[in-house]
Amino acid sequence: MTHPYSDLPPNAFWRSGVAEETLTPEALYRPKFPLGPDAAIATAGSCFAQHIGRFLHTSGLNLLDVEPPLNDEAPGLARQYGYGIYSARYGNIYTTRQLLQLLEDAASGHVDGDLVWEHQGRFHDALRPAIEPEGFVSVEETLALRRAHLAAVDRLIGQATHLIFTLGLCECWADRQSGRVYPIAPGVIAGEYDAYRHHLLRLGYPDLMDDLIAIRAALHRRNPGLRMILTVSPVPLTATATGQHVLTATTEAKSLLRAVAGAFAEGLEDVDYFPAYEIVMNPAAKGAFFMPNLREVSQEGVDAVMTVFRHAHGIAVAETPDAPSRATPAEELLCEEVLIEALRR
Template sequence: MNPYEILPSAAFWKSGVVSANPYKMEGIYRKKFEIDRTARIATAGSCFAQHISRHLNKNGYRVLDVEPAPLGLPREKHLAFGYSTYSARYGNIYTTRQLLQLAREVAGEFIPENVAWQKGDRFVDAMRPAVEPKGLQSRSEVTLHRRHHIKMVEKLFKQLDIFIFTLGLTETWLHRSTGTVYPTAPGTIAGTFDANEFVFQNESYDEVLGAFEECQEIIKRIRGGRPFKVILTVSPVPLTATATGNHVLVATSYSKAVLRSVAGTLSARHEHIDYFPSYEIVTNPRLHSTAFADNLRSVRDETVEFVMGHFFAEHPPVASAKDAPNEESAGDDAKEDVQCEEALLEAFGR
């Protein structure tokens, strides 16, 4: 008799991985809590979080969108302008430090430095450079857009019941004197790189963990102490490039190991935090990297389908619980119709 004899097949590499169906892995995810069909879900994080957001929506969950696209913007243009991607128009939030900074800005505890980056004769919000790919007219327009965005994120933090966050990177760029953190290096999408002004930082386990813990506290404070639940995932997408000086493969391993450890610690430490192992499902050696597209970075659509299949096996799709805004709009339309018909009858008597 030994302690391994009584363990399930999922506990053994051979039966749990080598001979298991990688598209439907038994016991790889056991939910920690239920997601109520009326729960208001917020999503954020690195690009893999986009898939989670989309699939939750598709399966009837109530994913918040506090900065919806204007009605007149064609659906196929939403992504290009950062709409309908996450619960707010914050673009990719790669690091916990970036998330913490956003929460601090919302709470009025921090004002980021050097927000408007120049791109030709236009300007972009350095904190979310991809949401306006053509840039804005002026620095003041960037400020105006950002002020609205921060107000909306505050609304999001107050409304959400469950926060789904995908941890993406440990490498980041900081404004040397103020510590303002940026999602991209100055000079890549916009802005100009000045080594005297900006500094590279590769976050440690303690820094990533500490930033998330502090962020939770700030969000809770913004909510007047009302608790919320968290589901963490780690992005399986490797780094495009590293500024560490290490080989990109080594840098990717470091980054993912740290993020995965932090997610594990947070999940083990807190009852309200669950970890969904999308990272493990995608990087399973049994798939021989076929989960990725030819660039060995992008996750294939069909991969996302079966990854989310594991999620929905534990959190089954629900009948749509989307309510308030649509019903209100329908009510407005009906009222408008009655008013229009009345005017027609009055004028034309028919």
């Protein structure tokens, strides 16, 4: 007697695919398209995307950087100023809405003079408030650097062959009048929270799907051949303002992001989904892929993710120092989101 499951391979069954077997990269991810030697890769997304960028950089792939630091003599300092983290100096892009907004601004060159936050006499670009640790010296400088940034992002999209985007959050803060979304709530790094002006925006499945469709359209208007690789960050929410418990809010957010990323990629030849989220959350890891704070991903977890990616794309192993221990934290990430907790009363 046959049935639809009778001839499926071992990786289609939980016991043989996960519980009793080490995950094999080949079984887990088969890329829709290659990252060949001609690939010019752009990265963006939430904090976890920094690991992907770092891996690509050390792997010798052509990772684009359209806003490089002044030189390479002070890389740590450059990172503090938002250089060398992503392909442009946009900081973390946590939501689909944030990416869509950036692409639209880059295409139009639109700079909103209203989106400058003041803090102790310095000024922050509300759409990337953490890239200047001490803030800009003036509103004029903030806006001039934003104009230059948008021009750089437009160049990036024009040059890239692939965009790897890591989806991180569904909830964000928005301006009621303009509809603009911020990467972090006003008042955390700079600016002032105004309950009449700012509101919590919860992106549901239709919103996320519409955003991804619009993102792809915006990318293709500038560069019709651009391909996307979507991932979902496994890093839980630092905090939620939804009124839910942070655990249920995290589960809801990640479930939405995972579902929409998969569904969006499924029907499109130029969009792929890479299962970074599943690799880290895999129960077979028995928690080893998280640090003791149960939020940060361990170096072991990052390595597991990147090993799958590397195998699938045939990327050579980069020379690395001694293998990290289980408890080794992955290299420090720059996450504005963490400030929410750090600055709580």
